[in-house]
Amino acid sequence: MATLPHDDLYQLVREPIDMAALAQHVRAPEDGAIVTFDGFVRNQSHNRATLYLDYEAYESMAVAKMREIGAQLHEKYRIHRVAMVHRLGRLEIGETSVFIAVSAPHRAAAFDACRFAIDTLKRTVPIWKKEYFADGAVWADGELPPTPAATPRSESAS
Amino acid sequence: MPLVPLAPSRSTGYNSPVPPVSQTIRVKVLFFGRLKELTGRAEDSIEFADATTLEQLFALYSARHPDLAKYRSSVVASRNQEFAAWNTPLRAGDEVAFLPPVSGG
Numbered sequence A: 001m002a003t004l005p006h007d008d009l010y011q012l013v014r015e016p017i018d019m020a021a022l023a024q025h026v027r028a029p030e031d032g033a034i035v036t037f038d039g040f041v042r043n044q045s046h047n048r049a050t051l052y053l054d055y056e057a058y059e060s061m062a063v064a065k066m067r068e069i070g071a072q073l074h075e076k077y078r079i080h081r082v083a084m085v086h087r088l089g090r091l092e093i094g095e096t097s098v099f100i101a102v103s104a105p106h107r108a109a110a111f112d113a114c115r116f117a118i119d120t121l122k123r124t125v126p127i128w129k130k131e132y133f134a135d136g137a138v139w140a141d142g143e144l145p146p147t148p149a150a151t152p153r154s155e156s157a158s
Numbered sequence B: 001m002p003l004v005p006l007a008p009s010r011s012t013g014y015n016s017p018v019p020p021v022s023q024t025i026r027v028k029v030l031f032f033g034r035l036k037e038l039t040g041r042a043e044d045s046i047e048f049a050d051a052t053t054l055e056q057l058f059a060l061y062s063a064r065h066p067d068l069a070k071y072r073s074s075v076v077a078s079r080n081q082e083f084a085a086w087n088t089p090l091r092a093g094d095e096v097a098f099l100p101p102v103s104g105g
Helices: A019-026 A059-076 A107-124 B033-039 B054-064 B066-074
Strands: A009-013 A033-040 A048-057 A082-087 A089-092 A096-104 A127-133 A136-139 B024-031 B043-049 B076-079 B082-084 B095-099
Touching: A009 A019, A009 A059, A019 A033, A019 A082, A019 A096, A033 A107, A048 A082, A059 A082, A059 A107, A082 A107, A096 A107, B024 B033, B024 B054, B033 B066, B033 B095, B043 B054, B054 B066, B054 B076, B054 B095
Parallel strands: A009 A082, B024 B095
Antiparallel strands: A033 A096, A048 A089, A048 A127, A082 A096, A127 A136, B024 B043, B076 B082, B076 B095
């Protein structure tokens, strides 16, 4: 695993996400572009009016997986800094649940990296949301993370 | 409560007999999302035979909580915070988690 630049940021928080501060965090004189992704709570799901969402995470693993995504970003794209923050707990309609900011010398890498980051986060980071409606609550449909194929008995390096 | 005189047997001393460490292991098990609701717990500590696999451990919990079985195909397992194949054997002190499909974002 590649080491991450120490000025990257990967966090789970329980308070509102300060998007401007995160965008500022990744901004540096040698860069020419920042692409951000703001994921926020929609007011409906499958044609039912959502009241609010409640997020939970396998917190230590989630942060580790977010950092893995960051390492992949630095390997794949010519980017400078990454800030990736996911909020947990109860979120109201319109509140930001996930925010990603990527800076780069040139815009193409920042766009590509930001897209890869949110797509991979949604597939591999152990976070779950429960959707609350007027008449009940359900765990949101999710994606099953890819797992290693069954292997003959051998201890993986871990 | 009446005091029972300690009468150590010659073979085991004061301690109650403990199986040799090579035969049973203890691991921590975490449940998330709907699996936590089904089992009624977020965390468990359980002892079982050494080299039990993730698959066998899930089956053990499914025997206690029959509703778990129907989610087997939509669950992934992790061992020490890495996604792991179902035939992965467990070791003493492992942290196992059973994870429903993830839905962050």
